[in-house]
Amino acid sequence: MPSEEVERRLREAYEKDFHFEDGHVLGSMCSKPEELAVKYHALFSEANLGNRGLYPGTAMLEDELISDISELVHLRNGWGQFVGGGTEANITAMWIARNLSGKKKILAPESAHFSMKKAADLLGMELVDVPLDDGYRMDADALESRIEEDVAAVMGVAGSTELGTVDPIDEISGIAGDIFLHVDAAFGGMVLPFLEELGIWRGNWDFRVEGVDSMSLDLHKMGMATVPSGILLLRNREYVGPISVESPYLTTERNIGLAGTRPSGAVAGAYAAIKSMGREGYRDIVRRCMDNTRYLVEKMWAVGFEPVIEPVTNVVAFRTDDAERIRAEMDRKGWKISVIRRPRAIRIVVMPYVTKEVIEQFTEVLSDALKSL
Ligand code: 0PR
Numbered sequence: 086m087p088s089e090e091v092e093r094r095l096r097e098a099y100e101k102d103f104h105f106e107d108g109h110v111l112g113s114m115c116s117k118p119e120e121l122a123v124k125y126h127a128l129f130s131e132a133n134l135g136n137r138g139l140y141p142g143t144a145m146l147e148d149e150l151i152s153d154i155s156e157l158v159h160l161r162n163g164w165g166q167f168v169g170g171g172t173e174a175n176i177t178a179m180w181i182a183r184n185l186s187g188k189k190k191i192l193a194p195e196s197a198h199f200s201m202k203k204a205a206d207l208l209g210m211e212l213v214d215v216p217l218d219d220g221y222r223m224d225a226d227a228l229e230s231r232i233e234e235d236v237a238a239v240m241g242v243a244g245s246t247e248l249g250t251v252d253p254i255d256e257i258s259g260i261a262g263d264i265f266l267h268v269d270a271a272f273g274g275m276v277l278p279f280l281e282e283l284g285i286w287r288g289n290w291d292f293r294v295e296g297v298d299s300m301s302l303d304l305h306k307m308g309m310a311t312v313p314s315g316i317l318l319l320r321n322r323e324y325v326g327p328i329s330v331e332s333p334y335l336t337t338e339r340n341i342g343l344a345g346t347r348p349s350g351a352v353a354g355a356y357a358a359i360k361s362m363g364r365e366g367y368r369d370i371v372r373r374c375m376d377n378t379r380y381l382v383e384k385m386w387a388v389g390f391e392p393v394i395e396p397v398t399n400v401v402a403f404r405t406d407d408a409e410r411i412r413a414e415m416d417r418k419g420w421k422i423s424v425i426r427r428p429r430a431i432r433i434v435v436m437p438y439v440t441k442e443v444i445e446q447f448t449e450v451l452s453d454a455l456k457s458l
Pocket of ligand 1 (some may be wrong): 112114115169171198200242244245270303
């Protein structure tokens with residue numbers, strides 16, 4: 086095919102997609118990446134950290150990135166790996182917990198992301214739901230009553246997918262004792278540290294809690310990095326022992342983790358985002374997203390919607406028995422929102438592109454949609 090035709094087809098496909106800058110995507114946890122991230126993702130597109138010895142430069146970027154993110158979540162002398170996202174990080178953490186303990190039960194809050202179901206299924210483990218309290222956080226008493234000899238891992242969420250809530254990780258750690266504790270901060274990892282710096286919220290949710298053994302943290306969500314950019318962090322380097330395999334024909338003796346070939350252009354992209362934004366850049370983004378979240382709540386009250394909880398992060402859901410119909414109607418009008426089932430609600434993620442103007446337009450269109458419903 087002549088390259089003009091290939092490009093024409095690519096452009097046509099691109100035009101079919103929704104784009105964040107159009108401001109009509111209100112249910113996504115991803116964001117438009119930093120320009121430098123896009124540029125350097127492309128430059129490093131042939132790199133493959135699955136064979137680290139060939140890419141000492143990219144490996145250096147990964148090490149520095151892991152070290153910066155470790156510092157952000159108070160991990161010292163730990164270990165980390167760049168992965169394809171929260172799903173891969175969650176699966177790998179459960180793989181480690183199973184192999185370290187030789188046990189198969191995972192205790193996870195009902196609010197856990199569906200990637201935990203995949204982890205349990207793939208690893209032949211059993212996922213046991215722990216109910217939530219009134220604030221939609223893992224209920225510590227309910228967790229305590231489920232702790233038994235056969236538990237391989239307990240996991241908590243720091244920034245839940247549906248409501249943005251943070252489980253009481255320190256309390257959970259106290260109850261879990263020596264059991265492997267994983268924190269899913271795929272979304273919250275790049276929000277909570279900055280909420281703390283801004284004095285908006287405080288909580289013990291990261292490696293400051295001694296019992297926390299591992300964490301997933303995505304940079305393709307609130308990290309302004311390119312997709313796929315996930316990070317898995319481990320308290321102790323030795324944890325990788327039971328998940329590494331010999332890799333005789335590669336440049337390293339052992340291959341660690343789920344992926345062989347690893348998406349390493351994204352490492353350069355994430356590095357570019359982190360270094361150019363810095364703490365100040367992320368703090369500004371989080372401040373803006375939280376301002377806009379409050380503005381959205383205000384506007385939604387005016388249209389007659391009550392938030393399920395006062396938002397902790399920039400994820401907010403509004404109660405309604407008509408969530409599905411509202412979603413469908415908004416979809417017809419070109420707006421993408423999402424719904425949650427328990428409680429029944431529509432859900433909006435106030436990412437950086439969800440500005441005050443977008444919120445005003447959205448609530449107007451929503452108000453019209455309600456009339457026609
Ligand atoms: N853990 C949490 C708390 C998550 O919210 C997610 C994804 C994951 C793990 C899994 O991460 P990966 O998707 O990186 O493997 N949360 C979003 C969701 O499932 C992902 C998403 C992003 C969905 C953008 C849609 C979208 O447009 O809702």
